[in-house]
Amino acid sequence: MSEHGRTRVLLVDDDVRIGRALGLALGDEGVDVDAVHTGEQALVSAARPGVDLVLLDLMLPGIDGLTVCRRLRETGDLPIIMVTARSDSADVIAGLEAGADDYVTKPLVAGELAARIRALLRRRRPTPAAPRRITVGDVELRPDEGTVLRDGAPVHLTRTEFRLFAELAAAGGRIVTRDELLSRVWGYEYHGDTRLLDVHVRRLRRKIELDPDRPVLVLTVRGAGYKVGGPGPDAALPGAAPASGRGG
Incomplete structure (x- = not known):
């Protein structure tokens, strides 16, 4: 400044x-x-x-x-x-x-x-009214501190990656559409260009997933958007796609 x-x-x-x-x-x-x-x-x-x-x-x-x-x-x-x-x-x-x-x-x-x-x-942390801690599998997100931990170890996310993960985590497993994420995280319309979102999802997965090619924490729901899951047999929900490809 x-x-x-x-x-x-x-x-x-x-x-x-x-x-x-x-x-x-x-x-x-x-x-x-x-x-x-x-x-x-x-x-x-x-x-x-x-x-x-x-x-x-x-x-x-x-x-x-x-x-x-x-x-x-x-x-x-x-x-x-x-x-x-x-x-x-x-x-x-x-x-x-x-x-x-x-x-x-x-x-x-x-x-x-x-x-x-x-x-x-404007992309800072989520609003102070957000929960102090959100757990997604073995990853803990602390919105008020702007930090993410995996098994207790800090994970460095960029401001944009943090905001993206926070939006998905706050949805509590509900599907968040691509348009909603573009609007909430980037703040303006992209007229159908989802490359920005899909690449950031891939970058986020490389940092928080144990196996980014078989994600269990950030799931793609084909034709709809993204949602958070959790490790275990119920993680690979119907419609969840792998991280590779243009869909994220």
């Missing part, structure tokens, strides 16, 4: 003109932009205090955007929105698998981008 209480975004893009134009446009939206142009500069600048979010182009000289994203994820949960010139599945899924919270495609529209930034930064 800047000294004036405004949101501060680190823009990583090798096109200097885009940095200048976006800085001016987002400034009118209440967002201050610090622009850097290489992956190496991004890793240094992101470690400095005051950065609220990283807007990261995938195509960079030197260290590429995917590598930058992975390294930032290894060191913390700073929100990351990746920028891609193409909306095809390969680019988007690669960026999300690397740890991005969200994605936007060029050309960038300042008003829409500012809305995405605000929605992502």
Whole structure:
């Protein structure tokens, strides 16, 4: 957060003109932009205090955007929105698998981008009225602390992964549709694009499931959405699909 209480975004893009134009446009939206142009500069600048979010182009000289994203994820949960010139599945899924919270495609529209930034930064913990502890199998979620434990050991989730798991856990085994999760976790409509959700479910499973390929805690209900289960013979409920594939 800047000294004036405004949101501060680190823009990583090798096109200097885009940095200048976006800085001016987002400034009118209440967002201050610090622009850097290489992956190496991004890793240094992101470690400095005051950065609220990283807007990261995938195509960079030197260290590429995917590598930058992975390294930032290894060191913390700073929100990351990746920028891609193409909306095809390969680019988007690669960026999300690397740890991005969200994605936007060029050309960038300042008003829409500012809305995405605000929605992502609102993603904190669930409301204080949420239960102090929720148990799903051998995993314990503590909404008021923003922590997750598996067999008593901390599990590091990004802010988005935590919010996703909290929404599913709070439903207590009821099915939560994809549209409901997109609305509650990301805060805006995606017009049927569920890649964002499905990749985050896969990332969540890799962290909390003993066998992510045979999930028992976060279950896919074909044609409906997702729900939480628990280990044991009743976990593989009818309609539960494996973690592989586009359905999550």
